[in-house]
Amino acid sequence: MNMIPRQRQRLLVVGNGMAGMRTVENLLRLAPHRYDITVFGAEPHPNYDRIALSSVLAGEKSLEEIVINSRDWYAENGIRLIAGDPVVALDRAARTVTSASGLTLPYDRLLIATGSKPLAPPIPGLGLPGTCAFRDIADVETMIAAARSGRRAVVIGGGLLGLEAAWGLKRQGMSVALVHLMPTLLERQLDATAGTLLQRDLDGRGIAFFTNGQTEQILGSERAEGVRLADGREIPAELVVVAIGIRPNIDLARAAGLDVNRGIVVDDGLRTEDPDIFAVGECVEHRGQVFGLVAPLWEQAKVCAAQLAGDAAATYATPPLSTRLKITGVDVFSAGALAAADPADEEITFQDIARGIYRKLVLRGGKVAGVVMYGEVADAAWYFQLLREGTDIAAMRDTLILGRAVATAASGAAAPDPSAALAALPETAEICGCNGVCKGAITGAIADLRLTTLEAVRAHTKASASCGSCTGQVEGLLALALGGDYAKPAGEKPMCKCTPHGHDHVRREILARALRSIPAVMQELGWTRPEGCASCRPALNYYLLCAWPGEYEDDARSRFVNERMHANIQKDGTYSVIPRMWGGVTNAKELRAIAEVVERYGIPSVKVTGGQRIDLLGVRREQLPDVWRDLNAAGMVSGHGYGKALRTVKTCVGSEWCRFGTQDSTAMGVALERMTWGSWHPHKVKLAVSGCPRNCAEATIKDFGVVAVESGWELHVGGNAGIHLRGTDLLCKVSTPEEVLEYCGAFLQLYREEARYLERTAPWVERLGLEHVKARVVEDAESRRALHARFLHAQRFAQKDPWAERAAGADAGAFSTLVPAE
Known part of the structure; x- marks a missing residue:
């Protein structure tokens, strides 16, 4: 008798965010074959970690690094992902949903996880260009783009999102002002004292605060130009970020006739009034409560998955909540009550203002009811455990505020060391609040999967x-589980999530194993993702290009868009074209060619750059080949203003014109640029030559700077005039122009061979030490000559303009005989 297999039920998930996809992950573990799953996402991305957006904005992580489930993961689990196509209609009678593109699909079970929307107060001017929220990847991209072109930003809102937005924009180099309606920051998470300490610390980091500030209007007619407060004060800005809170996204549920209040009303099983429709996340309302923190979302996902898997007994109860602020170097923790609620409650505080430490406990009925900590939060997990478990703290009440070690010792127990304290935690103790991971899940994964590294634990x-605030605890659990077999990594971090190997190890293996292609590297070194990611592919492309000049073929797919297009993309989608001007020197032919190109292609803006060149702004993508063809015809090649390459060689007029000049700095700059142009590096490289110690070309803040003196030339290295200013270190003094070129080529080649991708010369010199550089470039003549020779060899293949078969050979100046032929 033939058995007809039972057909899977159809589960549609509306929302590709963290709560919905955590539910799907849990469901796959509980009942992997119960449903055919289709996921609709409003954004054109796979599932990503929204909590980590602040780290992306601050430049600490890339977008690729915060993806939770890649597109391959969906395919591997048989899940159909429909991204960038939000569901706009739900027909409960027909049991179908319809997306914005018109796609209609049926369901047997429906999970609504539509999340939340940013609160948008009725402020005049809110819709102007230059205003945005801080909620998704698109917002972060808008803010980063604004930071490239603007100098000032205003953030409205002093809650968690507002503070993280302000710090991220500050890290992007903007001048940031924050407007907050209340007198202290984070008033829902911190008491007034902790909020004041937080403001003091952030003010010291360069963020200006306008507390008790009510925004009356966003200024500007064509785009945002600042904000006006109700008291008449005006704050100028090119970017205004509104981050005053969120509200549940209930539009779809309301239109379908489901019971909604502030959120979509659900029961203890996360069901709506329709028994076949569930809801989780920031869009739901459970027992009169809505949710904006991640911990309750993970618990909802766990319960909802169990219900969908057939466990009717699974029920949801809101767990105690805690808060941390994701700003590097600022330690904040709070949980439960912020203050006494009635005369029977007790408040105990400890404060050391000089050290920036504050701690407050709220006690109720002999138990911890609330915790506020600022500046020192090592015992946060222990206090939170006492709160969650309702522990009787009578025996250690008098010393409780002094922390775990003192309190437990005073109660008669031995003061635990950190490892013993971690071992004593129950398996149910939450270690990672961001992702809702308990101790048992970590130790179980370490044992079952034989994990030995932090990255492996993170991956699984x-x-x-x-x-990352729980990293120390996770490493502690690894040490407890593996004992003497665990070696905490002391070296570099992995390049990305695709590999456990760091940059230095990969570079060594490329040479040792003679690996000559990206696929070969990935296969030999065990890449976990066959195609790699946006972090590792450009790095591998550069390392191979540096290792095998003339043999390795540059992989255009592994370059950023600016390098592929040989122009800088601007915020409106047009491009900036910068032709090279050798040492900042030009002539009538070149200027005439630029003027003709500007007129011929209707280029809207022309600007002189800080590197003594002319920037053509507003070139459309389809115009780029023709623009470069015409510039090439006049002998002009790309200035690489877009590349991890030599950018500029800035010069002063030197002895040829200046009455203070001691050497011909212009000719030297031209010769240096002729030698080094086209060279790819781990990051951008800038050179300068000053004709006397007055240093008009600002050589002492460049990657390689040359300052003319009466006896010859001073050579300086490792300068950076970016967000973090670093003056150069004196490498040495030389006598002849030939030596300048040789030492420059050797220094740049050493940097090319030893620096990690995206590492400027300044941190590279600091990491390895100036003495290391001097030993290879100055003290060891044989090493210097070998480095210089390798640099010249690589330049034979690098000095090809991307838009022409060969660069036109304009006069190289006084030192042209020292410049290698093509």
């Missing part, structure tokens, strides 16, 4: 993969 459990 997600513990410490978001804000």
